[in-house]
Amino acid sequence: xxxxxxxxxxxxxxxxxxxQASARGHRVLALHRAQEQAAELTAxxxxxxxxxxxxxxxxxxxALMKGCDVVVFSAxxxxxxxxxxxxxxxxxxxxxxVAAAQAAAVPRFLLVSAFPEAGRGKHLSDxxxxxxxxxxxxxxxxxxxxxxxxxxxxxxxxxxxxxxxVRVGLAIxxxxxxxxxxxxxxxxxIEHPQLRRCxxxxxxxxxxxxxxxxxxxxx
Numbered sequence: 153x154x155x156x157x158x159x160x161x162x163x164x165x166x167x168x169x170x171x172q173a174s175a176r177g178h179r180v181l182a183l184h185r186a187q188e189q190a191a192e193l194t195a196x197x198x199x200x201x202x203x204x205x206x207x208x209x210x211x212x213x214x215a216l217m218k219g220c221d222v223v224v225f226s227a228x229x230x231x232x233x234x235x236x237x238x239x240x241x242x243x244x245x246x247x248x249x250v251a252a253a254q255a256a257a258v259p260r261f262l263l264v265s266a267f268p269e270a271g272r273g274k275h276l277s278d279x280x281x282x283x284x285x286x287x288x289x290x291x292x293x294x295x296x297x298x299x300x301x302x303x304x305x306x307x308x309x310x311x312x313x314x315x316x317x318v319r320v321g322l323a324i325x326x327x328x329x330x331x332x333x334x335x336x337x338x339x340x341x342i343e344h345p346q347l348r349r350c351x352x353x354x355x356x357x358x359x360x361x362x363x364x365x366x367x368x369x370x371x
Contacts, residue, residue, distance in 0.1 A: 153179065154178050154343075155178070155220045155221050155222075156173055156178050156179070156223075157181045157183065157217045157223045158170060158180060158181070158224045158226065159183050159205070159225045159227045159245070160227030160228065161180075161184050161198065161226075162182075162184040162189040163226055163228065164309075165226045165264060165335050166182070166224075168314075168331055168335035168336075169226070169338050169339060170196045170197065170198040171196040171335075172332075172336060172339050173197075175197065176339065176343075178342065179199070180197065181199050181201050182196075182198035182200050182201060183202075184201070184202060185203070185204045187202065205241060208248065208252075210248060210255055213248060214251075214252040214253075214255035215256070218256045220256070221258065221260060222262060223249060223258050224262045224342070225249050225262070225263045227241055227242070228241060229283075234279055235279055235282040238279070238282055238286050239282075239286060242286045243286040243290060246293065247293055250294055250297050250299065253299060259299065260299065260300045260301070260345065261294060261297075261299040262301070262338055263290065263291070263302070264306065264334065264338070265291050265303050266283070266306075267306060267307045268305070269326040291303050295349075300349065301349055302347055302348060302349070302351075302352060303351040303352070304337060304352050305351060305352065306337075306353075306355070307326055307327045307354065307356075308327070308328040308329070309328070310331065311330070311331060312330045313330060313332065314330045314331075314332025314333040315333060315356065316361055317333075317357055317358055317359055317360055318336075318337060318354055318355065318356060318361050319354070319355045319357025319358070320354050320359075320364045322351065322352065322368075323353060324353045324355060326355070327355030327356060328356060329355050333354075337354055337365070340365050343362075347368060347369055350368075352365075
């Protein structure tokens, strides 16, 4: 079993991953900002780790990550606080986590990113345009690191119950995906380390998660 460090564990994807991974026997360290979030994370089976991406430096975050096998970065400003907060969390926060993972000798890093077609055909605010720019820069930053990384780009997130069935690929049509199935895919990536240094697009589909990822594995 792996020791998993989730950045953004108090978010909806992070909470679902914490619950699913803990149920599978993984040891989950759940980074969260607010003290009141600790009880819920504990109830999900995770070990709460209080820390704020806006306050931590590389050494402090690396100390929290020490001994982990994989970092999952699912943190995001979620449009709150405007462009400056997106820059701070989705951008510099990701860079901080990448540097901390390297300093802590955590080999594997999974990033929840954004589908390139997100919002296509709709009127997009300047805040959303900035969000997409920041997400792409974060992808580039991780991809240029020496870590064993996977970038996961889910379609439109929904709160529908997970089905355990998805469509994944290096390039697939745009669609939606329950957050629970994003978490299930992250869990499968944790348990399926053969997939590495690749970008995977993800939507709802007809194939069980593990089978879908297995089909992407190198021969």
